[in-house]
Amino acid sequence: MPHTTHANARLTPAGRLALARCVVDQGWPLRRAAERFQTSPTTVQRWANRYRTLGEAGMVDASSRPHRTPRRTPTRRERRVIKLRHTHRWGPARIGGHLGMHPSTVHRILTRYKCARLTHTDRATGRAVRRYERSRPGELVHVDIKKLGNIPDGGGHKALGRTQGRKNRSRAGYAYLHNAVDDHSRLAYTEILTDEKKDTATGFWERAHAYFASVGITVERVMTDNGSCYNSHTWRDLLADQEIKHKRTRPYRPQTNGKVERFNRTLVQEWAYARPYRSEAEKREAFTEWLHHYNHHRFHTAIGGPPASRVTNLSGQYT
Template identity: 70%
Template structure:
């Protein structure tokens, strides 16, 4: 089919070719007459001499030989090098004597185009999952965080001033070298797998009694927002392996699941929440005291749950996946 801007239709090509072949016109004169280039006039004239009138119609633009898919054996070699050495398409292509675009196409076909799709420890493709409804699974974890001395630590001032502030802070502790420390706080976090709705508290330790009491308050938080928790996933921390933790969940009709040892990726949603918590709250600005930082946590949690866009939720906040969430429109 002739495109809209073609200067010659099949009929015009036939007329041009007959002027040259049958009537003896020079190519240049025929090209000027039909307002085309000399090379175009020659192409249609040669085709008329070789094929006659049927040669004036459009041909398929498909090449005579179409390249096939990369052989299976080559694809396996590409994937093997990718998983074993973590190389990019260019280095793999150099090793296997291929074209980088071919290697990239194979990696894309098998979902290995980015190294972030592979587990760092095993180099296996990352298997991502998400529960279908809120409450089917809640991730729980504890993050240890150093306290800020009154007046600010070394992140705000220099190290000498930070040392003086630690010494003057009430409740400081001394280590075996005589240095003063203001201790640690423990962030107990619970994140719903489906909605990413989060509940967090700053507590003084990570003992089994503290963890069990935290979960009771977290369960009330989720229940208040219309979420019935069915399963809880934790790591293999001592508090989560205790009889008290097991009895607390069992009494509420909740199933407890633990991750495989040395496999924090299974609990990845709360691990990622920990990182977000540190980046956007704990170290977001230079706080002058631990009290000042702790006062900001409730406000930040509200922003995270109700207003902050989440990349895993297509830019929507966790509240968008929890119907009738309290405070969603404030």
């Protein structure tokens, strides 16, 4: 297909036609036409020749695609690439290793055939995961628990090395991050607690619900996985008292609760493993600062700004 003329191009198709007619129809010398249209004699000659050969149709940009691609991967091999992708859910590197091809070549084939990224597909079925976003804050809140090892006094393996860090870790125990993320705004409320029992989970949600209410968000639905704490009568009765509908993810489909799963990965990368901590207290102090940064300052690519930009009562509170 023809390319659109570059925005800063000196000669548009109409300008090229006028230039070519000056040379071909009116007999202007190349240098005179070049001075008149403020371009080079070589450019003048090129468009004049195109005009002689193709007429007005030759004044538009031609496709940059080559007429022949003798080194293109044979169609039969491309089909093998696509078949491996759909049957085994392999990425470019593994497919390339299996077929003796460079991963970049495999990637181009997958792109050309419009294959969805593995991160955007359901591993079990291979179907593309349907992305959605609720239209207003509070319409759906995702809740989940992330289990992390505590940092022993003196530091873990990142600070002390793997051998000494492993010895310290056995005495450190675990922390359970209870997370609630609003689907529309991505605003997050998190507490670091000692377990994932039903009373702990319901206590967390009472405080999370109060937090969302304090910033003007009325929670309508809550989505969780099928963990025992979320299947308890205590959890069910709490949401019923608050007139909130409880939605559960499909078994073995964490993608259904994808926004809080993505939040879990973000907090691990940008806080938990971002630097070596010397103690659990230092790590938790850093988390308080990071969560404020996430809600108020961190640019979220999916929404074009920080979560606070989508919450009326938080907008502008970038302190």
